[in-house]
């Protein structure tokens with residue numbers, strides 16, 4: 001292997017030998033610890049992307065690392081052709097943790113979404129009595145649920161879809177955060193589920209009305225339609241509660257679900273479920289739904305492997321023991337209040353929105369301009385890594401282990417750059 005001694009060299013290799021399916025900021029990282037990342041030249045950065053919220057627990061968390069090393073010494077993969085001695089304990093742990101009866105483990109987020117779609121369709125045919133091949137699933141405009149052919153079939157992102165057809169049928173797209181649009185879609189024949197993100201992360205941290213998910217669940221329940229919550233990005237403490245569907249409950253998952261909690265029929269988790277160590281996703285549901293899947297009808301060679309599920313259990317323990325949801329809630333309020341003030345002074349930014357430590361600042365420029373990108377390049381020069389999302393929006397999502405002092409330092413950096421761009 002070629003040894004990397006400079007950022008330029010690493011970027012040249014990726015440019016030449018790797019598919020160009022991403023457009024990274026020109027920073028080459030080689031080390032991470034907690035809220036920090038270091039590039040190959042040794043420059044330190046605050047991480048304000050957290051691998052799209054996969055490292056809520058902070059980079060290379062020592063406890064998760066220990067647990068992974070321990071498991072590496074005994075068993076990594078058996079496939080599901082046999083039982084293994086970690087999967088059962090994991091299944092008990094995660095279902096109790098999130099309050100569901102059963103779980104189906106997969107690896108990536110997109111696989112979790114595919115699993116939920118298959119589960120909902122099969123439930124629709126076998127339990128609801130929908131005519132074969134007629135099942136419909138409602139989705140929201142500007143959704144992001146992953147990159148498989150079926151998932152892009154119901155996306156309205158032209159760049160994600162162009163030249164990848166033909167697409168999978170059976171989806172109805174409605175505006176996000178619009179209960180009456182949902183109600184009218186629910187009256188169509190054959191609807192089995194509504195798939196939704198409680199906050200649309202990739203769309204630019206679009207945060208709906210506080211009661212949107214609760215009302216969506218009520219509307220779905222009245223038509224015997226499943227509510228599928230994609231919490232791959234919002235879940236695992238990111239938005240200041242264990243799940244975004246927990247509303248304002250701060251229990252860290254210990255409570256007898258409080259009033260603000262809306263239980264989805266199917267919950268999809270990924271990303272921070274394993275704290276960034278290993279791809280682990282999970283689909284949770286109660287027995288009545290999960291039992292429609294029989295042997296041979298769904299699976300994955302790596303899904304439920306002992307290494308992944310051991311890591312996931314420890315990653316969830318860390319979330320609870322370190323009270324990451326409470327920290328996200330408290331520091332998120334500080335972040336938004338500082339940014340709200342900054343926006344009044346610096347006209348280059350026009351809006352801050354979000355929940356917990358999933359936030360975005362909307363830049364005051366056209367969606368085609370490169371201003372958000374240029375601001376992110378400047379932030380990186382000043383030691384803070386963030387990335388624009390769709391249009392001119394910058395997402396700010398640090399690891400949830402960030403301290404109040406560190407957050408203030410980061411707000412100073414961001415404000416300094418907004419000031420520069422407002423001149």
Ligand SMILES: *Cc1c(COP(=O)(O)O)cnc(C)c1O
Nearest residue numbers: 108109110144145146230232233
């Ligand atoms: C990241 C993400 C996915 C896809 O997860 P992958 O692991 O990248 O396949 C799906 N849904 C949401 C909301 C996401 O943020």
